[in-house]
Amino acid sequence: MKFPRKKWIPLAIAVFLSINCSFADTSYPTAVLSNNHLKAVVYLPDVEKGYYRNSRFDWSSMISSVQYRGHRYFGDCSLPGPTPDMTDRASGFAEEFKTPLGYDSAAPGDSFLKIGAGIFKRIDGASYDFSRQYPLTKPAIWSVTKGDDWIRFESEAAIPPYSYRYVRKVYLDGATIVIDHTLQNTGQADISNRHYSHNFIIVDGMPVGKTYSVEFNFHMLTGNKRKDIVKLDDNRLDFIRALVNGDFVNVNPAGIADACDNTSAMVFNTDKNAGVIVNAKFPVSHYLLHINEKAICPEPFFNINLKPESSTSWQTRYIFFTGIPPVFGKKEIDHNSKTGLASISIDGAEMEEFITTKRSYNIVLLAGRDSIPKIDASVLSDNFSFSVKQAASLNGKAIISLSSPNSKETVDYVLNFVKSAVAAVTASVDSGNSPLNTLDKDLMTSWAAEGDGRWIMFDFGELKSFTGIGIAWFAGDKRKSRFDIEISHDGKNWTRIFSGESSGTTSEIEPLLFNGKKKARFIRITGHGNDMGKWNNIAETVFYQE
Template sequence: MIKTYLKSIVIAVILLNGFVSKAVQLTEHPKAEISNGIVKAQILLPDLEHGYYKATRFDWSGVISNLDYKGHSYFGTWFDKDNHPAHATIMGPVEAYSPLNYKDVEVGDAFVKIGIGALLKSSNESHSDFIPYKIVDPGIWELKMTTNSVEFIHKLSNGGYAYEYIKTIELVENQPKMIISHRLKNTGLKTISTVGFNHNFLVLDNQPIGKGVELSFPVAVSGSGRGEDDMFAIQGKKLVFLRLLDNEESFACKYLEGLNSVEDFDIRLENHNSRAGVRITGDYKLPRLRLWGNAKTVCPETYINLKVEAGEDYNWSYDYEFYETAE
């Protein structure tokens, strides 16, 4: 059965078929554990008052603090807990979306970010992911849970925009696999147009990034960025790390080019020192792939362009397959 770890009182509304629609924990961060008997994951649940993540950069749903397969771990803390900004103290394959109407509203009015809510525009400066905007309308969050899945439903109507954003994290039965599926329903009158990305904060076995850690693709890729030929090198279909990174270093590629079809959305990260591997695939052609990381995490950032007309909806998904590399 699903485990919900709550240190004090939990308020829950139980629906038919064993689903949980809402869960609020009063003194500590609400979280749930799901398992398919092969993979186990701990998921931090959104809550305006008690939730772990309350900043305004990333979508509040789908924060995975830990995922285990065959004794290997795949997500976790990659940042300095004592010296890190609130917007980046997050874990797992978290996603973010550009604001729908920041440029269209006046200072003092609200703009919308999917998976967060309506935020106060505090100045005429350009929007920044790193500014902690005030949340003036958090929308409504609903949760549905089974033993091996959590479905997040975020509903918002503000400033002429209205949507229902549904994200489901499912551990596939009898497989070492996780699927993150999405459905964005435009329930308002205005077109929803945004750019999203999945940061994929992968932390394999909590080991430092260095030799033996590599990314691989189905085709040759190219790109350049901070740390090239020092921390990492691109070698045809692979990106390999050349040395052990220290705690103050980070690397980045603004664009990794060469992935030109849906079939090319096929990314593997392997740590040959611990034998942990993960394969990430998607069901659309990547418009952009960016790479960022530091001494603890490698983040292949997969982008998506979304345009959903009034009354329409759009679906997309990511598959994560966990495995052990060869000896």
């Protein structure tokens, strides 16, 4: 698809020529869409006064609120204190094109392109980090037109060999908001990207907790890393308690059938009897359900691969309702879902890390264990069968072989057992990224905690002599992490033996040798955030013993 050429004019002129702006907040330009069912207040992209003005999100994708039958949906879900130039400021749909065009080839000080935002300057040699603030060089040019119940955003930007034209139309259809997207590659290089909507959903400002539920029209086929907060049951999530003090939950519902182009997530509040269905009318490459204290965020991802002069289109629908929630039928759920392995259990307990699309796992066995774990599994359909080859030793591996009568091929799930010298590992916070992840010899998993003074402690069961420690920091090639190392004989009285920061140049293990041998039963790492934020994120640890 090609778009007709037109004369492009700067946003500050285009918006105020074509739109009568109303203001949900006196600081930010907005437009109001309404029909007999819905009223939506949309934030307008504006380089000087806009609600959002940084590199992460599409500037046209923020909304202040949606009103339906006396209920208010969405709202400002930012953390306290953010300004329009903060990357994580968000309200409403908050859409993002994940990949910055030209970033990897740009030298520090040179420019790169973010679709829906504009041209930004690369700061240094670190890899791109969506949470980092990059200086704006030139905003994308926007043209905005509007009717009573629709608004159309058209944007273009270029840094050779990359160039694009992007159209995003939002319109009301009864009690549904429809968003049509079209992206055209007008440059000389291929565009490979991923688009998603963050979807910060909240109903009537109610904090996230036991009055909410989430349902999908497909089987989730994933484990539950936050059993203290949520309960997962096939295609449904319920809350055990409210989220407080920085709690968050990430669920990876991986059960979407490969060819499915009609996935839905329903967020419902039982106290208000009101909800919304997020309906993705495109093949979803993967799904993330992110939940924090302020919002529930069903995030469907769409893969984009465009040759020069080619285009692609996709649609997302938001269906608002009150009263008894709609029901996703079994036939619909089965049709939209993968079939096969539904869960893996270790010694009778379902594995929290299980995702049906992940085929290999490293399982940490703490010191003192002398029995080989027993592995079992379950299948979603009677058409599938499986067999388990149990591990022969504590350093061995178990293999689950899944087979279907309709296929001669088998799919193997491998559980590699990793024997550790650590007897126990605990942390000040377990946000679903288990402390055990720091011992599993897998740099793609980690323990993570936000805030100054968060710690992780390793208990070796008895006094041992150490000459040093090695730490691999998650995204260690992007940021410098600040931390202390302390040792103790009893877990109560501590001696600090190091205070400093990581190199910021590698995600591999960084050895840190002690000044002489140190005897300890306990070793504690206390994090103080990093040079880009408050997160402490350790991928792996190694302890050097005498």
